[in-house]
Amino acid sequence: MTMALAMAGVGSAAQTPSPPAATERQTSPRPPAPKGPSLGRPASDAEIAAIDVSVGPDGAGLPPGSGTPKQGAEVYATKCIACHGPEGANGVNDRLAGGQGTLKSATPVKTIGSYWPYATTVFDYVRRAMPYPAPHSLSDAEAYAVTAYLLHLNGIIAADEVMDATSLPKVKMPNRGGFTSAFKPGR
Amino acid sequence: MVKPKTHDLEPVAGNGLLHRRLFLTGSLAGLSLLRAVPLSAQQNVPDWMKAPGGPLRPYGERSPHESSVQRLVGPMPGTTGSGSSRTPLEFLEGMITPNSLHFERNHSGVPDIPPAQHRLVIHGLVRRPLTFELEALTRYPLISRMHFIECSGNSTALYAAQPAQAGAGAIHGLVSCAEWTGVPLGTLLDEVGVRPEGRWLLAEGADAAAMSRSVPMEKALDDAMIAMYQNGERLRPENGYPMRLLLPGWEGNTNVKWLRRLKVTAAPSMTKDETSKYTDSLPDGTAMQFTFPMGVKSVITSPSGGLKMQGAGLYQISGVAWSGAGRIRRVDVSADGGKTWAPAALSAPVLPKALTRFRMAWRWSGGPAVLMSRAVDDTGAVQPSREALLGKRGATYRYHFHALQCWAVAATGEVRNVYV
Numbered sequence: 001m002t003m004a005l006a007m008a009g010v011g012s013a014a015q016t017p018s019p020p021a022a023t024e025r026q027t028s029p030r031p032p033a034p035k036g037p038s039l040g041r042p043a044s045d046a047e048i049a050a051i052d053v054s055v056g057p058d059g060a061g062l063p064p065g066s067g068t069p070k071q072g073a074e075v076y077a078t079k080c081i082a083c084h085g086p087e088g089a090n091g092v093n094d095r096l097a098g099g100q101g102t103l104k105s106a107t108p109v110k111t112i113g114s115y116w117p118y119a120t121t122v123f124d125y126v127r128r129a130m131p132y133p134a135p136h137s138l139s140d141a142e143a144y145a146v147t148a149y150l151l152h153l154n155g156i157i158a159a160d161e162v163m164d165a166t167s168l169p170k171v172k173m174p175n176r177g178g179f180t181s182a183f184k185p186g187r
Numbered sequence: 188m189v190k191p192k193t194h195d196l197e198p199v200a201g202n203g204l205l206h207r208r209l210f211l212t213g214s215l216a217g218l219s220l221l222r223a224v225p226l227s228a229q230q231n232v233p234d235w236m237k238a239p240g241g242p243l244r245p246y247g248e249r250s251p252h253e254s255s256v257q258r259l260v261g262p263m264p265g266t267t268g269s270g271s272s273r274t275p276l277e278f279l280e281g282m283i284t285p286n287s288l289h290f291e292r293n294h295s296g297v298p299d300i301p302p303a304q305h306r307l308v309i310h311g312l313v314r315r316p317l318t319f320e321l322e323a324l325t326r327y328p329l330i331s332r333m334h335f336i337e338c339s340g341n342s343t344a345l346y347a348a349q350p351a352q353a354g355a356g357a358i359h360g361l362v363s364c365a366e367w368t369g370v371p372l373g374t375l376l377d378e379v380g381v382r383p384e385g386r387w388l389l390a391e392g393a394d395a396a397a398m399s400r401s402v403p404m405e406k407a408l409d410d411a412m413i414a415m416y417q418n419g420e421r422l423r424p425e426n427g428y429p430m431r432l433l434l435p436g437w438e439g440n441t442n443v444k445w446l447r448r449l450k451v452t453a454a455p456s457m458t459k460d461e462t463s464k465y466t467d468s469l470p471d472g473t474a475m476q477f478t479f480p481m482g483v484k485s486v487i488t489s490p491s492g493g494l495k496m497q498g499a500g501l502y503q504i505s506g507v508a509w510s511g512a513g514r515i516r517r518v519d520v521s522a523d524g525g526k527t528w529a530p531a532a533l534s535a536p537v538l539p540k541a542l543t544r545f546r547m548a549w550r551w552s553g554g555p556a557v558l559m560s561r562a563v564d565d566t567g568a569v570q571p572s573r574e575a576l577l578g579k580r581g582a583t584y585r586y587h588f589h590a591l592q593c594w595a596v597a598a599t600g601e602v603r604n605v606y607v
Contacts, residue, residue, distance in 0.1 A: 035377060036375070036378050039326055040317030040323065041318050042317060043316040043317055043318040048308060052450065053397065054389055054399060054458075056452065057455075057457040103473075107583075110468075115462075116462055118462065121459055121462050128397040129396040132395075135395050180474070180475055183478075185386065185403060185405060
């Protein structure tokens with residue numbers, strides 16, 4: 001099975017055009033064909049879609065569906081409260097709400113409201129990893145709803161605001177400007 | 188047996204430090220270091236010589252007399268598999284960490300992945316998205332490299348105002364070093380054909396957290412590896428079986444374990460573990476993000492906190508040094524709290540982005556002493572004092588602590604962590 005798939009990969013690589021001559025390559029933006037063994041097989045759109053769960057800060061990758069803080073409160077009360085505490089505080093695991101205005105103090109309280117720069121990250125993380133005992137058990141609508149509830153707990157969106165693929169990337173997080181990248185490309 | 192020359196035993200720095208020549212020339216053979224085990228009595232045949240020993244075994248285990256050497260396990264509340272376990276540095280020697288003692292940092296436990304069902308998919312801003320079976324990847328030209336991995340949260344206890352009373356492993360044990368074997372990531376990226384706008388990769392694991400980090404394309408094309416073997420055997424489950432990303436010298440969590448997906452993107456994906464965690468808070472309330480390389484660092488592992496000296500006399504100071512920027516160039520050791528220093532012997536091989544073992548001979552007077560080590564890497568970066576590090580960063584930085592570690596030896600022989 002594995003061998004057959006690998007051979008399919010070889011076949012597919014063989015169909016790609018042969019590399020241009022050296023003189024052409026200098027003027028063409030097209031990179032040379034792979035020099036490696038080419039033992040991968042083409043990944044189909046369906047195969048990629050089945051595992052591509054990531055959401056970018058621009059909202060790329062957000063699925064259909066929507067949720068409100070009110071709906072999210074119900075999910076939170078059954079799936080999240082045991083670890084994160086009532087209203088996102090005083091749980092045994094990470095505090096999720098409050099802490100705004102503490103980042104300059106000796107004991108900064110880092111929560112979604114005080115620290116996280118992007119609202120999309122909340123949805124991405126809830127969908128890929130939460131609730132801790134049963135990740136991937138929430139529907140996309142439930143993930144939107146829990147995200148909405150957590151944003152509302154932090155005073156970032158109103159109680160009746162609907163979070164979906166359009167509205168979530170537009171949410172302005174309080175600490176959006178609080179980060180500097182230490183990585184400088186090309187250095 | 189070569190007897191040490193008298194001048195080899197003369198101090199080179201304060202409070203009893205002896206010349207590293209002792210380690211460089213092998214003249215230690217004639218010395219009775221206090222680590223040495225006394226000779227057995229010649230007359231008595233021990234029990235284990237009076238009958239044939241134990242059976243051959245298909246899979247080896249260490250001596251039962253060493254079973255107390257364990258990782259220091261610290262799960263997060265309510266979990267058994269998340270959190271970290273630390274390498275007991277004070278009980279190990281050399282540069283390689285045994286696989287059973289390599290540190291762990293897991294974000295949602297250790298998955299049990301059947302290798303035939305695992306895939307690595309590379310997609311996104313590429314010309315030919317490809318799926319790789321494990322079996323296919325093992326048929327690529329493999330490379331082997333010795334590299335440390337260090338969690339960026341290692342040694343974070345030393346940001347605290349009071350020195351933690353803990354041993355070298357408990358404080359610094361989120362670093363380990365292994366020989367990793369795998370496929371250069373650049374080979375696979377060449378095959379998928381990265382589009383010019385693809386400047387980052389999202390690396391994602393197949394654990395229950397689907398742990399994910401964004402990695403710059405520069406690093407992926409430099410020395411990144413898809414590692415499948417660890418010290419000659421397949422990766423341990425807790426270190427990413429069947430495959431992990433290896434980014435030599437970069438903070439541990441970017442070396443994504445159980446790697447299942449690499450998505451080429453134009454910009455960072457801003458995942459939870461590069462925004463809410465693994466970002467470094469500054470006194471002005473802002474934070475640094477993507478502080479990838481681990482700083483030049485060293486720690487004396489013997490003697491160290493929790494160990495006890497066995498009376499005045501000749502000792503071996505031993506420790507490890509490393510840098511995410513390259514090779515260790517030198518390590519200086521002090522026995523008088525930093526007043527005087529002398530260079531330690533570096534044990535070959537000294538490899539880039541790998542643990543380097545350093546050693547120093549020391550005649551302990553039996554009086555108080557403060558032992559310190561200070562590493563310099565081949566970029567010229569010098570391991571800073573704690574005071575200098577905190578002066579620059581503040582105490583809430585939390586990650587990337589790489590300042591000098593100081594161990595105070597009391598007249599009783601007890602060793603403890605101190606700030607000087």
